[in-house]
Structures are given as C-alpha cells and as structure tokens.
Amino acid sequence: MNADTPPTRSAPMPGLGRRQFVRLGAGAVGVAVVGLAACDDTERRGSAGSVLGQSLTTTTSTTTTAPIIVPSALAGRRLVIVQMNGGNDMLNTLPPADGRYRDLRPTLAIPEAEVVALQGVDDAGLHPSLAGLTPFWDAGELAIMRGIGFEQPNRSHFVSMDRWWRADDLAAPGWMGRVFDEMGELPPLYAVALGAGAPVLAGASSQPTVVTRPDSFRWVDIDPRWLAAFGTSGDGSLAGQLRTAYTRAVAAVDEFAAITGTTASSNELPTREGGATIAEGLGVAAQLLAADAGTRVVVVSASGFDTHANQLNDQARLLTDLNDGIVAFFESIEAAGLSDDVLLVTTSEFGRRAAENGSGGCDHGAGGLSFAIGRGVRGGVRGDVDLANLLDGDVRPNLDPFGLFTACLDWIGADVERVLGRRVDQLDLLR
C-alpha cells in the first residue's frame, strides 16, 4: 500500500483488529466478483418504470452471465433494514413466560402483568413498549425470530456486526452491496443509509447514499456544479472514490430535497443529545420509498442498545421509538399503496446475557432477536429460548442469520446462492 491504490487481499491482516480493517474502507477489500451482470436494460426499465439501471456494466468474466437480480415483477419491491446497534436485549423485548427468566432478572424482568400478549403464543409476549406491533401479529404479518445468531457467537460488538453485515466473511463487502456491485449505475437514491453508514450496503465498488442528517442535507454556499466538475474516476484510489462520492452527493441532494422538501436547517448545535431516532429515520425512509426516485433498499441505524447499565429506562425509550417508527412507517406505506411491496426487518448484533449484572443492565450475550414485518411475511414465532440450556450464560443461538439474509435477498429477487454462497430456508419467512 505505497500508492494511492487500495490493496487486494483475501483476509483482514493477521493480528489486526476490526478498527484497522474497517479504516481501509470497503473499497480496500479484495473481492472475488463472480461475474458481472449483463442485464437487459430494456427489460429492467420495462418492469420497474424508469427507475432501474441506466447504463449497466458489461461483464468482465465469462463464468456467469446471469443477472444478479432476475428482472421480474419483484422489481418494485422495497426493503428496509433497521439496525439496532449495541446488542438489543432479547429477553426483555420478548419476555418468556418462564420462572427462570424472573430468577435471572430480579430487578429487570418485565412484570408479567405488563407483558403484551401475542394471540396463540403461550410461552412469551412483547415488551409493553411494543404494543403497536400486535395488529401486525394479528394479521399474520409479523415474524419474530428469537435466538437468532451465529452458532459460534463472538461477544465483540464489532466482530458480530461485521459477521451480520458481511455474511460471516469479514474480508468481503456487505452482502447487499455485493448485489449492487453487479447492477451497474443505479439511481442515486437506490440504496440509502439513514442515521449512520451501513456496511451491509457497501459493495466493492458501489456505495450507498449516506444521509446522517436529513435536515441539513443541502448545499448552502457551494454551487454543486463545481463539485460535479471533479468528474467520476474509474480507478479505485481514495482520490477517485472521493471524486465519485462528490458526484453521487450532488445527484442525491437534488433528488432528496425534491422528495423530502428539505429546505433549511438551523445550523445550530442541537440541544438534544444523541443521534437521530429510529422514528425519524423510518419517516424519511417512508418518504423515499413512496417517491418515484427508484429507492429500493434503505437501512435505518440507531444506537444506544448497549445497555450494560440503566437498561429498564433506556430500552423502554428505544423500543418505544422503534414501535412508534414502525407504526407510522406502515401507515405511510399503506397510504402510498405500497403495502404489498415493502418488507421491514430488524437486526441487532447479539442479544444480552441472560442474567442481569449489578448495574441495572446486562452484559454482552449471544442469541438475539429479529422481527420481519410486512404483507409478504409469513407471521409467527421462529426459534426457541431455553433458559435451562444456556450457552455460557447466554441464550443459545438457534436461528442462522443467513436465513434472514436469504429472505431479504429473495424479497428483491436476487440470486441468493451467488451472493451468499448458500441459501438457508430454515426460517420460511416469506409467503
């Protein structure tokens, strides 16, 4: 790495941790691209209006010529991933009807009377802050995956997040980004990360539009044409990536403002601390998905779930945010007539230790929880929580996250085996 060109390598440097690895940026990771898409441009446009690929790249490999996404009726489908960073506590999100739970959580257990019942489920219910999800449950549009996580858990936030985002191959780009890599030029708002960057959307060559602060996503005293004049550079150097990023930002700001009506920001330091809320992110996501800008995949990130202390208050606030965000999001989606086209899933890098600690919180654990919501979802509970059979004090992972990745990729019609190397149909999430 002596030149302004990222190295190609097949694994993170031995002995170096995740920070050093991540610092290289997604573009620095060597990727075996199995074959670039030779999609039929006309067919895409025909099926998805004018929103899909404008100038799809030609193939440089002869091993595969099939498109990564099969052009089909699925082209209108939209996916939203909510990343609950920090490790959301599963046991209090979905309190089990099990005396052991109350023994493990003498001060943190959700009182039985407050647990929200799920019709037809007798061994668990929902955290009281998530009562807004019951209509989805009753309609059979909510799947609850309990104990989701990798079989050999790693209790590091950063390793676990990388495993989720890069489909357990820490040297590879994000699993959704791998799809975009093969789709050629995409509309600037095709893939959007809200709240923070989203490694799952970052490919070897493709990058999502990252909007961390929608209220100030506009040019003030810079004429964007000056920045567009940097051009886009095809080389992988950091300088080339920066020039390309300016061009992407110029296009994205333009489209974004037209959709969300961003006009002015105070430019004052907000007095409220903390990042954007999930509800704010999902609000923007709904606007983007409903607009005719070709947005197909959105990741909304929120932090704060690392509740080593003060969990009762903090998690209640965060789950209320999630609950309110999801309810309002699907109201907007329904109003836009997109209910059949939208799948929302939630992720978190791990669950928390079954027993509480002395700080009113829980330390890092293993098996976690995901939700999948939408009209295309096959509702119901997946997986088991067995508090009599813990793994080093943690809920034993029993649902492979690849099952969730498979469902997400299936939803948008991507070639799962080519993206992930294997499909996992254990969850049977989609109708």
Place this chain on the structure above:
Amino acid sequence: MNVRDEVVWLHRRAGFALAGAALDEAIGRGSAAELQRLLAPAAAAADPWDDALLPIDPQDFPSKQYAINRWVDTMVAAEQPLVERMAWIWHGHFVSALDKVRFARAMVIQVRLFRAAGLGPLRGLLRAVTVDPAMMLYLDLHTSTGTEPNENYARELLELFALGEGNYTEADVQAGAAALTGWTLERGEATVQFRPRRHDDSPQRYLGVQGVHDLDTVIDAVMGHASLPTWIAATLAWELLGTAPDDLVARLAEGFVQSGFDLRTLVGEVLQAGLDGATAPIVLAPVPWFVIASRATGAAPDRRTLALLRSAGQLPMLPPSVAGWPGGSAWFGSSSLVARADLAALMAATAPAGPVVAAAGSSDLQALADALGLPSAGFAAESQAALDAAPAGRDRLAVALLTPEFMIA
C-alpha cells in the same frame, strides 16, 4: 520525496500541517530536525480550559460547547503539534463520549490526560485511563461491584484498547471484570475512589497470569501480554502512516518493548519509518481536516462550526461508538461531504486577506496549492477542472479545501 514534501508529510501526519512562512522555515530546517522538534517541544503545553466554566452538571449545555470549542481552538493553535495530534489520536482509541458521560468536566479531564501522558510510558497512560472518570462513566466501571461485576470496561480494555480481538478469552474478560471492581466516582464530583468493600479481591487467572486481583495486577498482566506491543504499534502505524505491514509492525513492536513501552520512542520510530517510505494515503477526518484548513486559511472559528462538524459526522468528545470513528472512505458519505462543503465555504468566506486568498483569486493553481501548504505536485487534472469551474476568489478557495489533494494526506 523532496525536502518540502517530507516536511509537508510530517506535519500533516504528526501535527496539523503548516503553511506560509512557518512551512518555509520548517523546510529550511529539514525533516530530521523537524521530527526532533515535534518529539521534544520546548515548553509544556498550557491548559486551555477554565474549570470555573465547567460545572459538574449534566444539564449544563454551555459547558459542553465550551469544552469542545476550546479543544478545537487548541488544535488550531497547535503550539505543540505532536502533543495535540496524539491527544486527538488517543481520543479515538481510548474512547469515551459525552452523550453517556454527560458532564463536560470529565471529558476535559480525560483530554488533559491524553495531552499530558500521550507521549509518555504506556503503562502510566493505560492505568490512568482505566480509572479516568469519563472512562468509568462511559464503560460503567463505577457501577461494577464484587458481587455483580460489569464486563463492559474489562472487555473493551482487551478488545480495543490493548490487545485486539481474538487475543483473549471470555474467561479473561470475566476475570478482569472481577479484579477491576470497587472503583467508584463520588457523586457530584469528578473524583475517583477505591472502596475495598465493593471489590472482589480473590485471585484470578487472567491472560495466563495467576493471582491477578486488582487494578495494578490487571495492568501488569496486560502490559506483559505478547499481543500488546504489536497492537499498539499497529494502531499508531495506521493512524500516522495509513498502513501497517506485518514486518514493519514487528520491528516497531520490538523497539517499543526495548524502550520500556515508551510512546515517545515508538511514535518517533513510526514517523521515521514514514519518512523512509512506509506511507499510504490517509483520509483526513472532518476534525483534522477542519483544523488544518483553519490554519492554512487563517479563518476564525464561527458559531456554526460545531453544528457543521456534527453534520460532517465528527464532533470532538462525541465519537459514535467505543471503537471511535470509522475511517478511510467511510468519510465519503453524502451527508458528510455536504457538511464539509458548507464548512469549506464558511472558511473561505471568512479567511482574512493574505497569500491564500490572493492565490485563490489568481489563475495560478500551483500558487494556490503552494500557499495552502500542499505537496509540491499540486492539484491533479481532475481537481483543476473543478477549481476552474468555480469563480476565482473565495469560491475557488472553498473548492480547493475540498479537493482530494487537500482532504487526503
């Protein structure tokens, strides 16, 4: 590299860059002399904060702005460039964040530690940061008791701060958590106390060492672990060189051990390796970029600065996670670039008349690159196209601050 480029490289990595007469003088002294000056500043760093303006009150918002603003001002002044740069680097390594810590005085105390001990012996820094008030609040050590230990700090000490993931076991995390119990913070004060009754003093097996039972034996075991020198050497190589080849890291780690884990020695050897050619491009994060641009243009801070830095994704004292800020091309997100463009326009508009503004008003783009203190190659053709697209003058200066040549060191 020619002498100018060596000196430019050194000060962009180990300080907050030079421009104008200061750069010319440094070039006159040469890179070897500059490295020694950076490593051995003439005077001790003056403390920029007034505690009277830092009440220990989590609700006091002005003190938070004050704490951050003063730190940014101190980096812009950079009277001891390497001291300030190392404090900034350690802030991104031994992470605490104001949103959880809640009172600015504690964050200031921590930055004072990094400024005072950031180039000293590692053991002292590691011990002090473990029982630093902000760190204890951020990673919950103040609530960890012998009967119910909290693993948060014990884990990040090993994973992020000292050894690296994969170089310890879950049992080590738990043993470390037990041995570090008993440290508390006095309510309403930024003072640390050890309370034996809250401490688990039973001997633990920790990182292969038998009998670890308290703060000092934990730090001794960590300092004695084979992964520590490599981890610290690699961390500083990434921060200062943008690259960390295995053979270089091994050599640096060996020298670090021989020096008795002296950070000044290690940093000196890292920088020398860079001057000898071990270097790769580094994307300047928003804060170092803003500081360097402020120094180059002479633009005074504006009341909008902190809000824009926040929009750019990097407000000092508010890192997003215990791993600090992501780097490299992660800084190329659209929101971040939009905020940087705002900041660049703000700095260009408020820069005082002088050589930089004059050069931006001329058609001589090489003169502009020189005035801004860039390497001798100046602007690449793609950047020249963007600079030509902007009207000569302050608009062009704003674009210059956004070029890859300025933003990537």
